[in-house]
Amino acid sequence: MSGPGFSSQPDAALLSVQYLRAAAALVVMFFHVSVLTQETWGLDPERVDHVGAAGVDLFFVISGFIMAMIVARQGAFDGKDFWIRRIARIVPAYWVITFFVFALAALLPSLFQTTTAELLHLLLSLSFLAVDSGDGSTVPMLGVGWTLNYEMFFYAIVALTAGLFADRRLLGTSGVIIALVLAGVLIDPANPTLAFYTNPILLEFVFGVFVFRIWLRARSRKVGLAPLVVLVAGVLLLVWQWERPLVDWRPYYWGLPATAVLYGALQVVTFKSAFLARLGDWSYALYLTHVFVVTFYIKFVVPLRVLGDMPWEIHYLVMTILAFGVAAGFYTLVERPLSRWVLNRLRPATPEPQRAAATGPAE
Structure with a gap:
């Protein structure tokens, strides 16, 4: 089955996604700087840079956009290759850091307040399952890994609807997510696992899918100043909420502005910068390692x-x-070599030109 006509060739506009990834990881780091400063010295908690956490929301919107782009490519959807690429992209680096946390918790438990070297917690963390490990929390050993549990859940829904039901527009994916969120709102589950998988934050993946559909139509038209206005509005809305505490409906407060930032940047931020693109390459490594630094x-x-x-x-x-220095080292010495190794081990040999064409700049 052919896709809806979206070319697999890299587009210069997608460089903005790389730049936004770097920005998202950086503001998440600033959020943790603010929180850890307050926790360490007891400063005014009202002065915490809460909106830095909105970098996560931007990541989710970007993820929705990228998955929609991948599924919409011309040619048949290859579910096996889809999963291989997702595993190679996410799993190796995350597992290395998770094992590192486990080793630290076992050898130097005094460094941690709540994390302990429990085998069940380790296995649940490695499996990307948001399951209560015994203390009522679904947070994995690496605290920031809770976002990757959502990512893997989203990938599973995409693979199911696109692979089994030929849902190349991700309408089914969006419907499943909306249904889950509505169920969570109506039931308000006390079980931490059910609460996790029905959290409204899942809607941000749908926002990203929506951005892709709009961008796909607008990229060949003259859109005037509208994207710039949308981009500026999204940034201002986030800045305006700089010290707003985390809220239940963060898709409304942070997800929608993040969606505006992504859409606007896709249309406006089209310049090429090897430096910013490289920071985007390091963004996942930065996200995984910055807490230690x-x-x-x-x-x-x-x-x-x-x-x-x-x-x-x-x-x-x-x-x-x-x-960024630690992230660059981790990316160069650990993340990229391991990802390539896993990709080569799991994926059958592909002619080099075909492989290059199948790899977008922001996957």
């Missing part, structure tokens, strides 16, 4: 007397440079 810096570096009263702007800059 930030925690070490805040707990052990900032208190050093030699730093004196150095402004926090300088601390932020130093942490950003260190975090």
